[in-house]
Amino acid sequence: xxxxxxxxxxxxxxxxxxxxxxxxxxxxxxxxxxxxxxxxxxxxxxxxxxxxxxxxxxxxxxxxxxxxxxxxxxxxxxxxxxxxxxxxxxxxxxxxxxxxxxxxxxxxxxxxxxxxxxxxxxxxxxxxxxxxxxxxxxxxxxxxxxxxxxxxxxxxxxxxxxxxxxxxxxxxxxxxxxxxxxxxxxxxxxxxxxxxxxxxxxxxxxxxxxxxxxxxxxxxxxxxxxxxxxxxxxxxxxxxxxxxxxxxxxxxxxxxxxxx
Numbered sequence: 001x002x003x004x005x006x007x008x009x010x011x012x013x014x015x016x017x018x019x020x021x022x023x024x025x026x027x028x029x030x031x032x033x034x035x036x037x038x039x040x041x042x043x044x045x046x047x048x049x050x051x052x053x054x055x056x057x058x059x060x061x062x063x064x065x066x067x068x069x070x071x072x073x074x075x076x077x078x079x080x081x082x083x084x085x086x087x088x089x090x091x092x093x094x095x096x097x098x099x100x101x102x103x104x105x106x107x108x109x110x111x112x113x114x115x116x117x118x119x120x121x122x123x124x125x126x127x128x129x130x131x132x133x134x135x136x137x138x139x140x141x142x143x144x145x146x147x148x149x150x151x152x153x154x155x156x157x158x159x160x161x162x163x164x165x166x167x168x169x170x171x172x173x174x175x176x177x178x179x180x181x182x183x184x185x186x187x188x189x190x191x192x193x194x195x196x197x198x199x200x201x202x203x204x205x206x207x208x209x210x211x212x213x214x215x216x217x218x219x220x221x222x223x224x225x226x227x228x229x230x231x232x233x234x235x236x237x238x239x240x241x242x243x244x245x246x247x248x249x250x251x252x253x254x255x256x257x258x259x260x
Contacts, residue, residue, distance in 0.1 A: 008044075011034055011036075011044065012044050012047060012048060014034070015030060015034065015041070015044055015045070015048070016048055016053055016054065016063070018030065018033065019054060019060075019061055019062065019063060020063050023062065024060065025060060026059050026060050027041050027042060027045070027059055027060055037128040038128065039128055039129070039130055045061050048061070049061070052064060057074060059074060059077040060074075076208055076209075076210055078255075079208045079209065079232035079233075079234065079253065080104045080107070080208050081107070082232065082253040082254075082257050083104060083206055083208060083230050083231070083232060083253055084104055084105075084107040084108040084111060084206075085108070085111050085253075085257075086230060086251065086253050086257065087105070087108040087169055087204060087206060087230055088108045088109075088111035088112045088113070090167070090202075090204065091112050091114050091117055091167070092114055093114045093115050093116060093117075094114075094115075094116050094117070095114065095117050095118070095166050095167055096117075096118040096119075096120065096164075096165040096166050096167075097117065097118065097119050097120065097165055097166070097167050097168070097169060098120055098121070098160075098165045098167070098168035098169070098170070098195035098198070098199060099119055099120070099121040099123060099126075099168075099169050099170075099195075100121070100122060100123065100169075100170045100171060100188070100191065100192050100195055101121075101122060101123045101148050101149075101150040101151075101171075101185075101188055102123070102170065102171020102172070102206060103125070103148075103171070104171045104206050104208070105123075105169045105170060105171040105206050106121065106123045106125055106126060106129055107129075108169060108206075109126070109129055109130075109131045109135060109137070110129065110130045110131060110132075112131070112132055112134070112135050113132065114134060115134040116134060117134055117135045117136070118135075118136050118138065118165075119131070119135060119136065119137045119138065120138045120140065120160070120163060120165055121137065121138070121139060121140065122139070122140040122142060122150060122151040122152065122156050122160070122188075122191055123148075123149070123150065123151070124139070124144055124148075124149030124150065124151055125148075125149050126139060127139075139151060140155075140156040140159045140160050140191075141155050141156055141159055142154075142155045142156025142157075142159075143155065143156070145185075145187065148185070150185065150187075150188060152185075152187040152188060152191060153187065156191060157190055157191060157194065160191060160194045160195070160198070161194060161198075163198070164198050164199075164200050165195075165198065165199055165200070166199065166200055166201040166202075167199055167201050167202050167203070167204070168195040168196055168198075168199035168202075168203040168204065169204050169206060170192055170195055170196060170203065170204070170205055170206065170220075171205075171206045171207070172192075172205060172206075172207055172211060172216075172220065173211065173214070173216035174207075174211050174213075174214035174215050174216045175205060175207050175211060175212060175213075175214070175223070175226075175229070176212075176213050176214065176215050176223070176239070177223050177239070177242050177243070177246070178215065179215045179219055179223075180219050180220070180221050180222040180223040180224075180225070180226070181205055181219065181220040181221050181223070181225075181226065182214075182215055182216035182217065182218060182219050182220065183216055183217075183218050183220055184216045184217055184218070185218070186217070186218045189218050189219070189220055192220040192221075193220055193221055196220070196221060196225065202227065202228055203226075203227060203228065204228040204229070204230055204251075205226055205228065205229045205230070206230050206231075207229065207230070207231050208231060208232055208235075209231060209232050209233075209234035209235040209236070212231060212235040212236055212239050212240070213236055213239045223243070223246055223248075224246060226243075226246075226248050227247070227248060227249060228248065228249050228251065229243060229248050229249070229250050229251065230251045230253070231250065231251070231252055231253075232252060232253050232254065233252050233253065233254035233255070235252065240252075
């Protein structure tokens with residue numbers, strides 16, 4: 001136990017040194033550098049903040065007494081977190097959920113406050129994802145594709161095609177009136193489509209403003225298939241108006257929802 005405690009203390013000291021020497025370093029980069037999960041890094045950052053040694057912000061941290069200048073990337077991460085928090089409020093007791101390989105969609109799990117919730121996902125990162133006691137996580141299985149740790153292929157497709165969920169929360173690389181919902185990964189298209197079509201109640205697309213009007217390589221579905229979109233206040237109003245004309249219910253989060 002003593003050796004383990006010393007190891008953790010040394011890692012936290014090295015993390016603080018790295019944050020000082022590399023301003024703006026992200027949680028994911030720290031996790032890779034120290035060969036631990038992002039959850040472990042967040043816990044370390046929380047400990048260091050409790051010791052008044054640094055100040056946390058969305059996606060990273062800055063040393064105490066060193067002012068952190070928010071950049072566009074930090075703002076995007078803030079909106080993604082707000083989208084995840086809002087999505088969690090749409091979950092009800094007893095719900096079953098599909099969640100795809102989107103990091104944003106998976107991050108909603110930690111904010112679920114309902115009981116007896118079942119999450120079915122092909123996101124391999126779910127193994128390390130924090131989730132409340134009332135949430136049960138099932139992995140589809142399948143071939144693991146890095147760096148997203150996506151579970152894909154015939155095995156995943158066969159398992160997913162045998163189940164239904166009440167709601168689906170699907171992230172994307174882009175969404176536009178012309179191309180619909182798109183992704184960068186061809187091997188995820190059919191799995192995303194299965195989640196959307198096998199949701200018996202509602203299906204939600206999660207997309208921050210950087211993805212609105214953007215097109216990626218492979219189409220998951222046409223825009224007419226979408227009924228709900230969760231985005232943020234910086235999404236282009238003219239594009240959202242077109243979506244609304246198509247019958248899509250648009251949910252927007254804003255900076256005033258930081259305490260959501």
